[in-house]
Amino acid sequence: MAVRPYIVGNWKMHGTRSMLSEARAIDRAAERLIKVEVALAPPFTLIHATRKEAGLIGVGAQDCHAAEGGAHTGDISAAMLKDAGAGFVIVGHSERRADHGETDADVKAKAESALAVGLSVIVCVGETEEQRDAGKAESVVARQLKGSLPTADGAAEKVTVAYEPVWAIGTGRTPTTDDVSAMHRAIRKVLKDFYGEEAGAKVRILYGGSVKAENAAELLGADDVGGALVGGASLTAESFLGIIAVAAEMQEG
Ligand SMILES: O=C(CO)COP(=O)(O)O
Numbered sequence: 001m002a003v004r005p006y007i008v009g010n011w012k013m014h015g016t017r018s019m020l021s022e023a024r025a026i027d028r029a030a031e032r033l034i035k036v037e038v039a040l041a042p043p044f045t046l047i048h049a050t051r052k053e054a055g056l057i058g059v060g061a062q063d064c065h066a067a068e069g070g071a072h073t074g075d076i077s078a079a080m081l082k083d084a085g086a087g088f089v090i091v092g093h094s095e096r097r098a099d100h101g102e103t104d105a106d107v108k109a110k111a112e113s114a115l116a117v118g119l120s121v122i123v124c125v126g127e128t129e130e131q132r133d134a135g136k137a138e139s140v141v142a143r144q145l146k147g148s149l150p151t152a153d154g155a156a157e158k159v160t161v162a163y164e165p166v167w168a169i170g171t172g173r174t175p176t177t178d179d180v181s182a183m184h185r186a187i188r189k190v191l192k193d194f195y196g197e198e199a200g201a202k203v204r205i206l207y208g209g210s211v212k213a214e215n216a217a218e219l220l221g222a223d224d225v226g227g228a229l230v231g232g233a234s235l236t237a238e239s240f241l242g243i244i245a246v247a248a249e250m251q252e253g
Helices: 016-032 044-053 078-084 096-100 104-116 130-134 135-150 177-195 198-201 213-220 237-250
Strands: 005-010 038-039 058-061 089-092 119-127 160-163 202-210 226-230
Touching: 005 202, 005 237, 016 038, 016 044, 016 237, 038 089, 044 058, 044 078, 058 096, 078 104, 078 198, 089 104, 089 177, 089 226, 104 135, 119 135, 130 135, 135 177, 160 177, 177 213, 213 226, 226 237
Parallel strands: 005 038, 005 226, 038 058, 058 089, 089 119, 119 160, 160 202, 202 226
Antiparallel strands: none
């Protein structure tokens, strides 16, 4: 990995205030691991407290509404996230696409609303097992990217892409290194076409799906993998720091 790897923990719908001790422990250790950029996306209810408790790592959200405000009971705007201390927001996670019927256009609108208030975004894409088996993985991901990526001025500088094959999320199954490399190369091509050679070359591409310390070296070592988006293994400081340590070692080596 040429640039500083970015390791992001997505806590999904896990965590009450008792879990802040994990965030604190991650933050303390992350201070020593200056070779790795570390961030956590806790549930909405913990964003403010995590920001206060963990001053060194990045803190973000897992979703936002596309509108600035209004009659949207139960929803959270990008401005609210920023006010709570978030620096970024994950949009288009496959669990939201599946559970809430989010389309690429919805994801793009959310990303634009986040950029408009100064948040960075992690745009998630990834194929289902059926789509991979049908040989359509790259075309599906390309289509998701073209429909989901924000196009506002300077968007490329605030965007990270996370490639998360749906069938690898929470299953313990992972693609081969060759498959990850091929997909990340394909994503890079789309990014360059979309944002232009120079801007598209700078966007970070993370891999996500069953990343743990044991497979991190292999997955992070695939072509053009700029870091990882980690679910289950980010829930304890011990397992998350294991991944961070692998990423740090790869930087040193
Ligand atoms: O969806 C993910 C992160 O956003 C990945 O989850 P797991 O690491 O639990 O497979």
